[in-house]
Amino acid sequence: MAVNDHPQGDPPRHERPRLGCGRDLDEVWASIDEPPSAHEQHCEDCRSARASLQNLALITGAMRENDRVDPELQPGSRVREAIMMVARAEIRRGRRAPLSRTELGTIDISEQALTALIRFAASTLPGVRARRCSISTTGPGGTRAPSGDPVDVTDVRITLRVALPSTMRIPPAMVSLRERVGAIVRTQTSITMKQIDIVVEDLYDV
């Protein structure tokens, strides 16, 4: 393939690899899947470059497909195990929410478990895909409680983000969703939530 030489480094547009006929190699590549143009049919540089690039495109395509399914080109199972070990060790449980006191001590639930319960509750409504959920409690006098403090279970306010099917009627869905989340959380934890904010952040096609 006859191309003009250029210095090392990233060439600016006017210094990109050009064929003897002056064409940019990128242009030849861009039309590689199309039949040759009138110029390309007659220009020896272009014909040679097209043949070279077509050859490269074929091998590249084969490599792309092969790589994806080649079991040798997957990381060993230890990689996942090591990642998950760290993830489990560093799981973010958040604050504790005291549920009841017994003679043996306090029974509480972590903020992370509570949000998992909320997402589970929301997902019991067909079509609702629960996404992120945050719990905020306002401390006495309306100030935000410091992050290290336990959740004030008498004043639990949540914001739940969901994706809904585009065919779902949103107003009645919000009513059912609030009822469902409120009821399941109350039954499972005895927490009666003060506020349930639901953000419909995405609609998906069905």
Next chain:
Amino acid sequence: MVQEHHDVGPAGSSRSARSEPEPEPEPEPEWTAEREPGTGEEQVPGLEDLTGSGATGAGSLIASTPATKDPVPAFRSSDSRPSPEDADPEPSTGTAPSRQGGVPEYTGPTSDERSEELDELTIVARAQDGDLQAFDWLITAYQGGIFRLCLRMLNDRQDAEDIVQETFISAWRSLPNLTVPQAFVPWLYRTATNKCLDDLRRRRRRPVEPTGDLGSDPYEDVESSRGRNAVGAPASLDPARQVESQAQMKALAALLQGLPAGPRACWLLREIHEFSYGEIAAIVQVPESTVRGRIARAKRFLAEGMEPWR
């Protein structure tokens, strides 16, 4: 309990339906640029950059890069729709995929009524909230692609595996602060690419013997690689053609090692991982024109090198 129900807007708009006004009114959240208020954690450097480089449309980056993801079974939610009385005391938002030969299989409720495929943005969102099963699914979907990029960059299995591990651990730590879930995949590739380039720079300062994992001699070991790849290779190819094809791929892999790191990364991201020029510019943090230049240069080098194989 205060539970007033307010109607929300029509379908197609993102609305917040509040049952009670917030004590501190916050701006209407935008779903593509959500921020967690009051987390007290710093934004992770780099995440913001990616979010500002085209990751604005719903699903734009993830949807446009299908080839970056390995085929994985759908992540499903196990919605058994219990009455409040029989809700599972240990709730889970997804079912535990059991792994057979590295590929998870869904083993929970199987009827359509009880299981639902989840979209990737929902899975990323759940991983952001610390859902381990969602994170595990993301590893299954993307560890292969990240590993192959690193292997072709570094030509060393162990180093490539180390970078996959570091990249996902870093992702787990950064996920809560990722403001745009669509930027997750480019973020993974960007982190891995940076780590590869750092590794190569270190090697240049302290040269090491190449391990030749990707076949420094294209003619060597063709027979064994044919046997190895028989599982994944199309069965319809005739054996002679298949051997030739394997040898060509080996030659291309070896040739790649002769490319400078920058053009090699850009070429791999474009031709093997099928990112757009704009996405690659965001991943390698250079202007799009530079990306185009590097890829053109790589193509020229590779096309010339593959001439004997025509």
